[in-house]
Amino acid sequence: MNRICCLICALMLLAAPLGALGESAGDPETIVTIVRTPEQAQAERPPCFPDPADDYIPLPETENFALGKPVHSGAHTDVYVDKNVNDGKTDTYWESKGFPAEITFDLQGAFTVSTVAVCLNPSSIWEPRIQEIAVEISQDGENYIQVSPAGKYQFDAATGNRVRIDFEAVQACFVKVIFTLNSSSRTGGAQAAEICVY
Ligand SMILES: [Ca+2]
Numbered sequence: 001m002n003r004i005c006c007l008i009c010a011l012m013l014l015a016a017p018l019g020a021l022g023e024s025a026g027d028p029e030t031i032v033t034i035v036r037t038p039e040q041a042q043a044e045r046p047p048c049f050p051d052p053a054d055d056y057i058p059l060p061e062t063e064n065f066a067l068g069k070p071v072h073s074g075a076h077t078d079v080y081v082d083k084n085v086n087d088g089k090t091d092t093y094w095e096s097k098g099f100p101a102e103i104t105f106d107l108q109g110a111f112t113v114s115t116v117a118v119c120l121n122p123s124s125i126w127e128p129r130i131q132e133i134a135v136e137i138s139q140d141g142e143n144y145i146q147v148s149p150a151g152k153y154q155f156d157a158a159t160g161n162r163v164r165i166d167f168e169a170v171q172a173c174f175v176k177v178i179f180t181l182n183s184s185s186r187t188g189g190a191q192a193a194e195i196c197v198y
Contacts, residue, residue, distance in 0.1 A: 057163065065111045066105045068087070069105050135175065
């Protein structure tokens with residue numbers, strides 16, 4: 001019994017200062033500020049950070065004559081089909097089945113062209129690589145002339161993983177892009193997320 005009394009007394013002593021504090025200090029006024037964050041629908045870059053796209057190789061702002069047009073390579077790898085190469089999305093890509101690899105665009109009309117851009121996904125997951133590329137054009141889809149000889153082009157995420165092949169302006173109904181090398185060790189074929197014709 002004595003032990004129980006001592007325990008109760010001890011608890012009362014402990015509780016007393018708490019009660020005294022509450023009484024002497026009173027109930028402070030509590031101010032609560034509720035901050036609501038805006039809904040984020042996509043990745044945002046604070047203005048103080050540089051835009052990586054500023055270092056991308058610039059592309060013409062004129063019409064891309066290849067976008068959505070009939071395209072044919074004859075041989076692709078796995079699910080990386082021809083139509084991925086001009087669907088306007090850099091997260092889909094065409095991959096050839098070996099080398100040399102040709103992919104031909106039917107522009108469905110005659111257009112004056114002077115640039116072909118070959119783009120990979122701009123993500124740095126796509127490590128730097130070199131692809132060797134030539135460009136030919138045709139009026140009838142059967143007879144082609146070379147407008148840009150095979151050259152080795154460096155793809156690097158730091159510059160947008162894209163290359164630009166400029167040549168003397170010429171009228172074309174068909175554009176053929178020929179790949180003869182891809183230095184990436186992850187594939188045995190050519191790769192392009194988008195090929196644009198300007
Ligand atoms: Ca694509």
